[in-house]
Amino acid sequence: MLGFSLRSLWNRRFVAGLTVLAISLSVALILGVERLRDGARDSFANSASGIDxxxxxxxxxxxxxxxxxxxxxxxxxxxxxxxxxxxxxxxxxxxxxxxxxxxxxxxxxxxxxxxxxxxxxxxxxxxxxxxxxxxxxxxxxxxxxxxxxxxxxxxxxxxxxxxxxxxxxxxxxxxxxxxxxxxxxxxxxxxxxxxxxxxxxxxxxxxxxxxxxxxxxxxxxxxxxxxxxxxxxxxxxxxxxxxxxxxxxxxxxxxxxxxxxxxxxxxxxxxxxxxxxxxxxxxxxxxxxxxxxxxxxxxxxxxxxxLPAVALAELWGIAGTAERAMRLMAWAVALAGMIGMVVMLSATLDTRRREFAILRSVGATPARIFGLIVTEAAILSAAGLILGLVLLSVATFVTDPILSARFGLRLGLNVFGASELATLFVIFCAGLLASLVPAVRVYRMTLADGLSVRL
Amino acid sequence: MHPLRIERLVYRWPGAERSTLGIGALSLASGESLFLYGPSGCGKSTLLSAIAGVVDVPKGVIHVADQDIGAVCGGTRDRFRVDHIGMIFQVFNLVPWLSALENVLLPCTFSQRRRARAGDNPARTARRLLDELGLSDPSLASKQAHELSVGQQQRVAAARALIGTPDLILADEPTSALDEATKAAFVDLLARECAEAGTALLFVSHDRSLERHFDRGVDFLALNGGAA
Structure with missing residues (x-):
């Protein structure tokens, strides 16, 4: 099934590549915003460190x-x-x-x-x-x-x-x-x-x-x-x-x-x-x-x-609106990436009807074709996550010296915390969930089409 | 064992006023090839769908390899189909993003029975089939399906239907996109391969000129007399 999905995606590698890129950008953005925020908060909290x-x-x-x-x-x-x-x-x-x-x-x-x-x-x-x-x-x-x-x-x-x-x-x-x-x-x-x-x-x-x-x-x-x-x-x-x-x-x-x-x-x-x-x-x-x-x-x-720490936290709370706006923006980009994937998967469904009918004629059950679509979405999402992490690491590597010198922000290099893993997991699950939309359509379509291969 | 046995089949599409199919009796022996001819739109494809178990038929009317198609349902029917039936369509038989060889091997990936019957090395069997069907050029086997000509595609589809020697091959106007010369050669090859493998062949077409390649021919309109 995995090999099948990979081959199928490879056949549409240009659009699939764009989809992966969109997802990866949103992943990099979400994690980047999160890291910047953590870095900013740390640097903020540290601006009076040593003073009791x-x-x-x-x-x-x-x-x-x-x-x-x-x-x-x-x-x-x-x-x-x-x-x-x-x-x-x-x-x-x-x-x-x-x-x-x-x-x-x-x-x-x-x-x-x-x-x-x-x-x-x-x-x-x-x-x-x-x-x-x-x-x-x-x-x-x-x-x-x-x-x-x-x-x-x-x-x-x-x-x-x-x-x-x-x-x-x-x-x-x-x-x-x-x-x-x-x-x-x-x-x-x-x-x-x-x-x-x-x-x-x-x-x-x-x-x-x-x-x-x-x-x-x-x-x-x-x-x-x-x-x-x-x-x-x-x-x-x-x-x-x-x-x-x-x-x-x-x-x-x-x-x-x-x-x-x-x-x-x-x-x-x-x-x-x-x-x-x-x-x-x-x-x-x-x-x-x-x-x-x-x-x-x-x-x-x-x-x-x-107490500097307490007052800093209070001050950070005041600045929290901007921080929330930034996060909201990042998640909106992620949503756009997901919608892009659903659009890509859905748009090809009509042209792939024949393909699904052929697969059914050689024994693939509708459930299997459903699985094919979900697997494709999983591959796209996973590739997007990995590429996103690569993008983020490269961006962090390049900008870390600048950020730390100019703004005192120190972004961790390649350290994926539990919350970041949780974020990645949520994005992956959202990708799978989003793919259910085209997958359910395919399921119904294959049941209705049967083996008749129409133009 | 009869690869195909139909008795008193009456079928009406859901919501349709008249029955599309009304067949008293039709059966095929192992290795037998049957040419079923009739004009377009008279229900030939519906009959093939019924045999393939894609449309719901009553119990006890269609038996494929002695299995009552009406008695099994859902995914079981899909698996049963690939185990016992090979199919060839009019055009666009192949999954475009797989190579010719991979297309031929598709039934073996979905059916253990077909894989087991394709020999120790299904890929070698597939190459032999392609070879016998006139696709001996090794570069053809690794080409993507959409890079092949229509005639080549139909021969790859025939190889896919034949691999793992199913009990029955259903061919739904597979020659309609081929020119005259290729047409005759294709049908001849298909019928011969089926006979050699002991696979029954049900070949549906509107083109009576092909009838001579088969063991017997049946007029679908006459056969379908039961349809009111």
């Missing part, structure tokens, strides 16, 4: 995540350095990285942080940041900047270049901090994450820009981020306006920076007045919920502690 908790002024967790990890939007009012120190001193905290935001460099977000950022940040499944050129800045390089790969590529930056930042987050800004230029010390290697689009400066450098500024703009849509920060900082300051805060802080800084903290926290040479967020790593990750509760319940500092 993000602490920021009270706000929506997705907003905090967007601002800190992706450099989009802001976290509203700043949190005090005291809050940072409180966090850093918690026994379960292994490390804490301060983050300042709110400036941009020609549209790219500027992050104020210290050298520990480069040490602790992880991307794409736990890889540390690495440099394409130059060096990371250290505590005593106040006017140093490290730029992400995309920023460097777009503007042709190399270590030694001098850049000027602007206030706010817009692409075009007239509020340039041209009195406070930075010298690029290093260019990061591509990560495929938002880090590629970021400019990193030291806390001290970031603060220099803002010597006359107050806290970053509050998001009017977020009530928690409205300028009510004073309440949370009663332990450190009285209810001053922002300008006074700076003054008080400067004195405060003189006392403390050279006092009890200097020896233990050498990483933070400069202690800014306000920061926007803190990346926190724990000694034991199982304590993360306890610390989150402690932060959220801390009476004196309206803070939110965000």
């Amino acid at each position: 908790l993000i602490v920021a002024p009270r706000g929506n967790s997705v907003q905090i995540l967007m601002a800190t990890v992706f450099g989009v939007g802001g976290t509203g009012t700043g949190m005090t350095w005291d809050s940072f120190e409180w966090l850093e001193d918690r026994p379960e905290v292994a490390w804490a990285v301060p983050i300042q935001m709110g400036d941009n460099h020609r549209g790219y977000p500027v992050i104020g942080t210290d050298a520990s950022y480069f040490e602790h940040f992880r991307h794409s499944g736990g890889q540390p940041l690495s440099l394409a050129a130059g060096t990371f800045f250290t505590g005593d390089m106040a006017d140093a900047a490290v730029v992400g790969a995309e920023v460097a590529a777009r503007f042709g930056y190399a270590p030694g270049a001098v850049i000027v930042n602007a206030h706010g987050s817009g692409e075009v800004s007239f509020d340039l901090h041209d009195d406070a230029p930075f010298t690029i010390s290093g260019v990061l290697a591509p990560t495929g994450t938002a880090v590629d689009r970021m400019v990193f400066v030291t806390l001290e450098g970031f603060d220099t820009l803002h010597a006359q500024d107050d806290a970053p703009l509050a998001d009017p849509l977020d009530p928690a981020a409205m300028p009510a920060d004073g309440h949370g900082e009663d332990d450190a300051h009285d209810d001053h306006d922002a300008q006074d805060d700076h003054d008080v802080h400067d004195a405060h800084h003189d006392h403390e920076a050279h006092g009890d903290h200097e020896g233990t926290e050498a990483g933070h040479g400069h202690e800014p007045d306000r920061i926007n967020a803190v990346y926190v790593g724990l000694i034991d990750r199982t304590n993360v919920l306890g610390l989150q509760r402690a932060v959220n319940e801390r009476p004196s500092g309206a803070l939110s502690a965000v």
Whole structure:
């Protein structure tokens, strides 16, 4: 039966080939979309790997995540350095990285942080940041900047270049901090994450820009981020306006920076007045919920502690519509492929009536001819699946280096997971099921025609 | 054993007002060849369909190889047909995507009895049959059926009907697409092969000039007198 079907298909190899191609394209598309989606989700989920908790002024967790990890939007009012120190001193905290935001460099977000950022940040499944050129800045390089790969590529930056930042987050800004230029010390290697689009400066450098500024703009849509920060900082300051805060802080800084903290926290040479967020790593990750509760319940500092993984999942859920649309599209293509096969099998039935009558005259039962059609469909489907996998593998092989370099997507090579096998099985069964339409027609036809061989 | 025995056959197509067939008695002995002639559309093909078991006939009226065709049904009838009957049609006898040789061997793939009777090596038997039917060129055997001429196709069909020596061969106007010279040669070959193999041959045609090649001839209109 198999040989028969193969011979019969070979006789119609051009149309059969086209049918196989249509099926294979749909298979490759379905699995490709699925893999891209998985790759995108992994890369997305990995964009904050290594960070156990993000602490920021009270706000929506997705907003905090967007601002800190992706450099989009802001976290509203700043949190005090005291809050940072409180966090850093918690026994379960292994490390804490301060983050300042709110400036941009020609549209790219500027992050104020210290050298520990480069040490602790992880991307794409736990890889540390690495440099394409130059060096990371250290505590005593106040006017140093490290730029992400995309920023460097777009503007042709190399270590030694001098850049000027602007206030706010817009692409075009007239509020340039041209009195406070930075010298690029290093260019990061591509990560495929938002880090590629970021400019990193030291806390001290970031603060220099803002010597006359107050806290970053509050998001009017977020009530928690409205300028009510004073309440949370009663332990450190009285209810001053922002300008006074700076003054008080400067004195405060003189006392403390050279006092009890200097020896233990050498990483933070400069202690800014306000920061926007803190990346926190724990000694034991199982304590993360306890610390989150402690932060959220801390009476004196309206803070939110965000679990990056949870917030990323939430964000991914928002982006899920596009993902579903993509899958729907892929399955629609598969449906078109199946319909193409049914059309091909059905269209030839009339011209093959004679063939079926001959087969019946030499002893083939109608059931056998039914089986012939189903077998042909099975061969077409199976060939389509195999060719589709080949196409997918070739496409993956060719595009994997590009995707991983440019988008941080890593598609597995030739690894067929259980869900992919299930998908293939579903497509194969759909092919068989679809073939029942022409097969049933043939069955009826052969019974009605008998052996009479009409033109 | 009679390859074919018909008694009091009356058949009416479902929904038809008159009976198409009304045959009192017709039988064939082993190796006997019968020429059944009559005009087109008089029911000859219906008779062949009834014998082949494609149309439903009552029990006890048609026996092929002593088996009551009306008593078996469905797939059993299909298998019985290939075991005992070889068939040749007017035109387009062959499966176009198979080679001539594979077409000849078709009954052996569907019938164990035919395969068993085709000798140790059915392919060799098939080649011998093709050879005897004038298709000795080995390249012809491997050609696809649609590449052959009509005359060659009919001879391949004859070889297919003959392989595995069935009890009965039904030939439904197999010469209608052939020219005069080929026609006579084909019928002569077919009748001789059947006689040698001991296979009964029921040959239906409207062309009485072929009658001389057969043991006896019967006028279908006279035979079918029972049809009202």
